[in-house]
Amino acid sequence: MVRDITLGQFMPGRSMIHRLDARSKILLLIAYIAFIFVARNYMALLLITLSSMLVVLLTKVKFTLYLKSMKVILFVVILTGLLNIFYGTGNVLWEWWVIKITDTGLHNAIFVTIRIATLVLISSVLTFTTSPSDLTDALEKLMKPLAFFHVKVHEIAMMMTIALRFIPVLLEETDKIMNAQKARGADMESGGMMKRVKALIPVLIPLFVSSFRRANDLAMAMECRCYNGGKGRTRMKQLHFSLTDLWAGLFSLAVFTGVVLCNFYF
């Protein structure tokens, strides 16, 4: 089913991580991603992975959901892992015909696998615990300085909000149209590549038509409520930094310092 997509879905909750300001979550996520790549040895990697796990536990979102979002990229992880095993230089550990496994190759493979897994895990934290509207609000705030270079920050944020808002609607619509065409005998499950692509036409055309109709309706509704862009617009829900954000910042700072120290001393 098209709607069983976990990657990037908001899971409402009241945990500490949920209550963090979306801006701090975005900034800290970027920092975490950077430091996942800064970590150069096992000790540093262990530290950043464990602290990511701690954050994951703090979100109080079921761990199976994280595993589900990992499943999507499992293939990529395994592929890069395998490539790294076989394309290493250094001492040969095991050799057979043209395939040889070296110690650095093995190290690289382990490193890359753990890195990507941690990356997905910590990124999921952001999308699982932040509602799409908070996320785009925060992005708008964070991108504010770009307005200086004539980037239309508010418009971009509004487009993102609308796009996110309509993903479930479009999925449902696709489902409905597919069923309607199947009821008229459309065959979407068999045949070769060309046939399958062709079979999508009866679904895509109505989907396009209804998207335009929806866009038109939405624009009309927004105009009826006097929407005229970001200028002078106030918000019902203000973003606030709180004490929790300070603690999160300090905790992350400690982790990052730890990673750097580990890089030097191990």
Next chain:
Amino acid sequence: MAVIRAENLKLVYSRGTSFEKTALSGVSFSIEQGEFVGIIGHTGSGKSTLVQMLNGLLKPTEGTVYLNEKDIWEEPKKIRSVRFKVGMVFQYPEYQLFEETVYKDIAFGPKNMGLEEEEIDKKVKKAAEFVGLKKELLEKSPFDLSGGEKRRAAIAGVIAMDPDVLILDEPTAGLDPLGRDALLSQIQDYHDVRKNTVLLVSHSMEDIARIADRILVMSHGKKVMLDTARHVFARGRELEALGLRVPQVTKVMMLLKENGIAVDESVLTVEQAFNEMINRLGT
């Protein structure tokens, strides 16, 4: 012989996750060839889920659907042939139009059945006639039609497959009163001429009372009643408890009776009520 027989149907959505939801449970019934059955129920009562199971768009978690006494899921690969025999018109079917011309769109179903060009042509023209689409509209783009015409074209697209059983999910939703009456009459005419089985899902008790032989009442994923229109609407109080209404005129008669005027409360249409009143006054 029963055209469609449902045995103990059950459907569970998103099984094994926290979103698990039972949409339907323990639904059994059988519908005879040539019957006109109305299906009513409040929003979320499982009507739409039920009808989608009857043509194999949804597979029941438990239970069996028999079409002409044959399990429709016996050979999952042949499920398409079931969909040709059980035609399904969805809610707001005009949103599934996609071809360049109305003619081609109506021909989509028959073409998928693998019919000959000539046969398709005959079926398309006949279907268009049944729903009252003018000939000159057939060569137009479906997107240029009016709302009511689009609806008719979409319904013609299903009728053109000449199904043994025709299921319509709220075919009159969003049409103006005249359009509603015209479309309902056409559906009834179609039923009378083809003598096939029609299942009509509707929120309008008046419509259902007017044309259905029997009525299936659904509530919270369960079958509550399946009986003739007269019998079902005679249980007005129970229907109201389920969040449904009886036709307005039936309600009037019910109130009259409750206030001590001895009338037959199981009338369904204004004409019947009129006759009933005349009889009372006469005696």
